[in-house]
Amino acid sequence: MIQAPTSQSFQNSLINEDETEKQAPFRTIYCGDARSLPNEISPNSVDLIVTSPPYWRKRDYGIKGQIGQEKTSEDYVAAIISALGEWRRVLRPSGSVFLNIGDTYWQKSLQGIPSLVEASARRAGWILRNRIIWVKKGGMPDPVKDRLAGRHEYILHFAINGYYYDLFGYAERYSLGQKGANPGDVWEITSQRNMGKHLAPFPSEIVERVITLACPHSVCHKCGKPRRRIVKRTAELDISRPQARRALEIAKEKNLTPEHIAAIQATGISDAGKARLVQNGTDRNSEDVRKLAAEAKVILGGYFREFTFAKRKSCGWTDCECGAPFEPGVVLDPFMGTGTTLDVAERMGRSSIGIDLDVSQVREVS
Ligand SMILES: C[S@@+](CC[C@H](N)C(=O)[O-])C[C@H]1O[C@@H](n2cnc3c(N)ncnc32)[C@H](O)[C@@H]1O
Structure with a gap:
């Protein structure tokens, strides 16, 4: 040796x-x-x-x-x-x-x-x-x-x-x-x-x-x-995308709160069918979170999706x-x-x- x-x-x-x-x-x-x-x-x-x-x-x-x-x-x-x-x-x-x-x-x-x-x-x-x-x-x-x-x-x-x-x-x-x-x-x-x-x-x-x-x-x-690295989603969007810029404009105009954005991210793209399980991996969102997400999705229309691929940030280690x-x-x-x-x-x-x-x-x- x-x-x-x-x-x-x-x-x-x-x-x-x-x-x-x-x-x-x-x-x-x-x-x-x-x-x-x-x-x-x-x-x-x-x-x-x-x-x-x-x-x-x-x-x-x-x-x-x-x-x-x-x-x-x-x-x-x-x-x-x-x-x-x-x-x-x-x-x-x-x-x-x-x-x-x-x-x-x-x-x-x-x-x-x-x-x-x-x-x-x-x-x-x-x-x-x-x-x-x-x-x-x-x-x-x-x-x-x-x-x-x-x-x-x-x-x-x-x-x-x-x-x-x-x-x-x-x-x-x-x-x-x-x-x-x-x-x-x-x-x-x-x-x-x-x-x-x-x-x-x-x-x-x-x-x-x-x-x-x-x-x-x-x-x-x-x-x-x-x-292991802890990674969290932020509310920060890729503003080189016109759709992302529009999503941010609507969110500002309609006074959407950080809780609304977090709720969209927790529920993911769809609340229906298989995607419900796939998007957040658990389907364990509380009633409040689902309500906030539903409100925000009505306000943002199709632009809500932009928040589901917001930037992620490294926040430390387990x-x-x-x-x-x-x-x-x-x-x-x-x-x-x-x-x-x-x-x-x-x-x-x-x-x-x-x-x-x-x-x-x-x-x-x-
Ligand atoms: C392709 S070379 C590895 C090259 C290495 N990645 C490098 O960057 O230099 C393969 C090596 O396996 C060794 N080797 C061949 N049979 C082996 C065995 N049974 N156990 C351990 N080493 C062996 C050889 O001596 C040789 O150094």
Whole structure:
């Protein structure tokens, strides 16, 4: 085991918004097999696994026990599923796995490896939350003449129910153009060139995005519960939309109160049928709230909808009843390679654990 203390020098105001007093992050590296994690990593101790295993029949690392050189694609998929099973043991219930995986042409045909992994993982009880398409900008030239060059890979998000997710923080950072909108599952990221044995390090931006989305800043030291962002709707509208400007004019002319606006937001777009359940998720609005919403909807006509997509604001982070100190979220990369995941985790104030059969490629911590 190689251990190195980390500094918290990288203080980006957005990624470190949750400034809870907590222990300093750690960084630990083990030499070992991704399918049999060291006992030092306790059950329920990891918040996020982000990793890029060797793809099937792509690169021979020449190490005993390596994944990737199996005879058949089925054997390869079985190896990945066995690794996923082992990772589940150390993952907290609020944890996630983001697996960057590519496909392989074999005897002229694509093998559909990502779909095989998806199907087997679902059978093993994982929830597949997203199949993110990484569009590789600036990829290497491909000499092939009878098919199109491959320019994408997948990043599969597997989770267990109740996983931690900060879509608000992610959208603030990554939704270009329409601020706050859901930025979607296509990531255009320039491939990283690398020297040495590992010609396939993943770009740090992938890890940054994944950590922003799915690794808590702070976790209760005692029960392991993450602090989750509290987001509230405001009455603030996007005034670049003429409909929003008109909605505000009517609300002012007719003296609608903040309680009216809040009532519209609580009841949502429709009080009828299924939407009644979908819009506020509970259908537990009091009689008063429903009355205020109905009044406001009559006054505003169709413009009432504008208030249902008013801006949302981050108002803080949930606490934990334990009263125990908090510690930084823990990121694990079981196919660490050069250590991209660990470097990014450190910059973002998270603890990190790296595992690889060959730890000689890992970059020194400065
Ligand atoms: C695609 S590289 C990972 C690159 C890494 N994401 C980076 O940014 O450098 C795959 C790594 O898996 C390691 N590896 C192969 N089989 C393994 C196994 N069974 N357990 C752990 N590591 C393994 C290889 O040594 C290699 O470093």
